[in-house]
Amino acid sequence: MTNSDSGVARTLATAGPPPEMAIFQLPTGTYETPAALAFQGGSFRDRRQFAATAVLVRHPEGDVLIDAGFGTQAEEHIRMLPSFRRSPHRLGSTVSDQLDAAGYDRSRLSGVILTHSHWDHVSGLDSLDVPILVTDEELRYADRNRGDRVFRRVAAGHDFRGYSFDGPAHLGFPASHDLHGDGSVVIVPAPGHTTGSVVVLVTVRPDQRFAFIGDLAWQLDGIARGAQRPLLMRLLADSDSAQVRQDLARVTALAQHMQIVPAHDARAYEGIPLLVPDAERRATGAVPSAL
């Protein structure tokens, strides 16, 4: 272990997640992208299914979602995009429907943390009546973003719970926000893909840590190979590609300590359980009863 690795390990050891903490993935559908457009070195013959998956983090102080996946009006949201951004897609069950199917008590849900405000991360807000946790900088970005009006549509009527990076430098990132004050959910700024993008670091147990990196990389290949998006897609998709490169390096340095989850790579969610519907849960007793 190098000095910086032991520094990371020391920092991680200060997180004190409560024993009731749990995490679930809520896949809401996929859309198709040639690998050549997804990461540098990818082939045009190889097509990737981009996941639109939300994550539920249960915590006694209040559960949060990370992103919201596709919503009930996803088809309409896709029609709102410029034509070059539309692609073949498959819509699954929305976050809202998955919560209901699991018999989830909505009063436990305190908000949705957005990794950023692009349509494929926020569409599901159309059927979730919960506060949106977002930075002022990302709200300014969403306001300026003429190519993607979906956030303004779905955010209307929601409460906003703004937060700032009021905490110290954390795991290589210059500042942080500790959501519950126990180190279990720490948000850090990664303002490259959009000017207010964030990474959400979640510690469920000491041996179960995750970095939800939003669109810092679209696929795990972006981490494993240190491969950025192809140049054209960087120009089209990123606000600041030098910042993306720096933040990717920070995340890559954490890869031996935690599971790195690019939002759109279905493989990256491996090991994170699904919310099991009521009937299934009664039959198997597979999920804690206090959903």
Ligand SMILES: [Zn+2]
């Ligand atoms: Zn995205």
